[in-house]
Amino acid sequence: MHLLRVQVPDFRVLKDIDITFEQTFNPTVFPLGSLNGGGKSTLLQLIFVLLHCSAHSERHQFIANMLERVTIPEDENSKLLARFELIDGDEKIELEFTLYNDDYLRQLDIDPIFNKEMVSFGIFPKNERLLSDERSDAEIEQDFYDANIDSDPSLSPREKQAMMKALASGFDKYMEERKKLIATIPPLAKSIYKSLTIRKQHYVTSYSCNDNAIGLLCFSSNANKSTKDIKAILTILSKQVFLSAPPTQIYLFLDESTKKLLFKKRDVKRNRWIDNYESSLDEAKNKLPNFLTFDVFAVDAVISSIEQARNQDFKSFVDTGTNGTRYQKIMAELNLLMQGKKVLPQLDENAAITGIVFKTNDDIEIYPEDLSHGELKRLSIYVWLKSLPKGENIVLMDEIENALHPDWQYQIVRDLVEWGKDNQYILATHSYGLCEALTPAHVKELEPKLIPH
Ligand SMILES: Nc1ncnc2c1ncn2[C@@H]1O[C@H](COP(=O)(O)OP(=O)(O)OP(=O)(O)O)[C@@H](O)[C@H]1O
Ligand SMILES: [Mg+2]
Structure with missing residues (x-):
């Protein structure tokens, strides 16, 4: 998949964005420039979140x-969020992500047995919760009492018993309410889905803003695309779009409280932050497999790629009787990458790889923690790109030049092409050195534009 064009009329700092990424350009590496605050990170994150998360409900929270805080103008019932043109093989695909309010839904042809007031994007999260609830009646009852009974450990069993008794009628009401919901929400959701399907609008997710429910729908202007096709395209895209960025970056797709953690006051007595932004970021990373922060912990990834190469060689031996050459190849590439430092895996008595060391030309052993920030960053990028699926990926990289010497900033364009030749790269950058490795037409700019050098 190759991203040909992205349009964002109005999202946060981004206004009237319309950028093309020509597939015929060689290489398909596109620097994205602007002054600070121009919206480069915002744009990369918006592209990533829409294309990586839409097909997977467990990523919709992002x-x-x-x-x-994105609202729909008061006199409108929709707002175009982003429009993408992509190309997959020979096929051009157009996707529009648009936000809609409940007024829009209420104009649809929904089964009249449902009260119009109930027709709302707000029912979809409820519907998902109901459909995915696999608890037995006994478990539901237990959860109800657990949630409502005071967990004060000083309460005697008798006091607890009395509380349960008092809550019994509350539980009956709760179950009645639940029964009603089960009888109405899933059929209503089905009826809304049906109307959206007729309009070829694929429901992605919904959220709430100022107590109003807002739905995100995806439509393809390709006349032949049904909602099923759109879902299939989003599923493919979710595997082929990647984002990497510095760990200290503000990620708009984290929840509000996590974003605030970066700006919290320190607990002076304990000399640390009470909550931890990094651990929240790690949690998000677990749910976003195509997201990498450039941190210095590339060693695990290097070890796993050496192990993989060794296992593949062994597999070749088992299958064909001849050992493969992947291990030799990866070691040669790593040695070239480390420019004069020879990479050596460390083995335990069972030949499991436990670490790596680097040997200088003077035979001095260097450990990963002795490498420079720039060396580690280059190593991280190399290993990450090598781990991506073969084929055409859309790789979004923010502040790629940080920690790299100007010569390496220039060189990184050639490196990216060598390490993942079929990928398309979109690089948010401030580096003139990096841009100079390409033609001026490769460089895409957001307002306020870079001041000519
Ligand atoms: N809701 C909003 N509406 C308009 N502008 C906003 C909104 N929220 C944040 N901004 C502005 O968006 C800008 C942040 O954009 P972003 O981080 O994408 O810029 P950038 O080009 O990546 O900058 P840098 O080069 O410094 O990393 C800031 O100037 C911020 O004030
Ligand atoms: Mg930025």
Whole structure:
């Protein structure tokens, strides 16, 4: 998949954005420039979140976080968020992500047995919760009492018993309410889905803003694309779009409280932050497999790629009787990358790889923690790109030049092409050195534009 064009009429700092990324350009590496605050990171994160998260419900929270305060103008019932043109093989695909309010839904042809007031994007999260609830009646009852009974450990069993008794009628009401919901929400959701399907609008997710429910729908202007096709395209895209950025970056797709952690006051007595932004970021990373922060912990990834190469060689031996050459190849590439430092895996008595060391030309052993920030960053990028699926990926990289010497900033364009030749790269950058490795037409700019050098 190759991203040909992105349009964002109005999202946070981004206004009337319309950028093309020509597939015929060689290489398909596109620096994205602007002054500070021009919206480069915002744009990369918006592209990533929409294309990586839309097809997976467990990632929808990141879309909702990103859109947190985005509203629809009062006199309208929709707002175009982003439009993408992509190309997959020979096929051009157009996707429009648009936000809609409940007024829009209420104009649709929904089964009249449902009260119009109930027709709302707000029912979709409820519907998902109901459909995915696999608890037995006994478990539901237990959860109800657990949630409502005072967990004060000083309460005697008798006092607890009395509380349960008092809550019994509350539980009956709760179950009645639940029964009603089960009888209405899923059929209503089905009826809304049906109307959206007729309009070829694929429901992605919904969120709430100022107590109003807002839905994100995806439409393809390709006349032949049904909602099923759109879902299939989003599923492919979710595997082929990647984002990497510095760990100290503000990620708009994290929840509000996590973003605030970066700016919290320190607990002076204990000399540390009470909550930890990094651990929240790690949690998000677990749910976003295509997201990498450039941190210095590339060693695990290097070890796993050496192990993989060794296992593949062994597999070749088992299958064909001849050992493969992947291990030799990866070691040669790593040695070239480390420019004069020879990479050596460390083995335990069972030949498991436990670490790596680097040997200088003077035979001095250097450990990963002795490498420079720039060396580690280059190593991280190399290993990450090598781990991506083969084929055409859309790779978004923010502040790629940080920690790299100007010569390496220039060189990184050639490196990216060598390390993942079929990928398309979109690089948010301030580096003139990096841009100079390409033609001026490769360089895409957001307002306020870079001042000519
Ligand atoms: N809701 C909003 N509406 C308009 N502008 C906003 C909104 N929220 C944040 N901004 C502005 O968006 C800018 C942040 O944009 P972003 O981080 O994408 O810029 P950038 O080009 O990546 O900058 P840098 O080069 O410094 O990393 C800031 O100037 C911020 O004030
Ligand atoms: Mg930025």
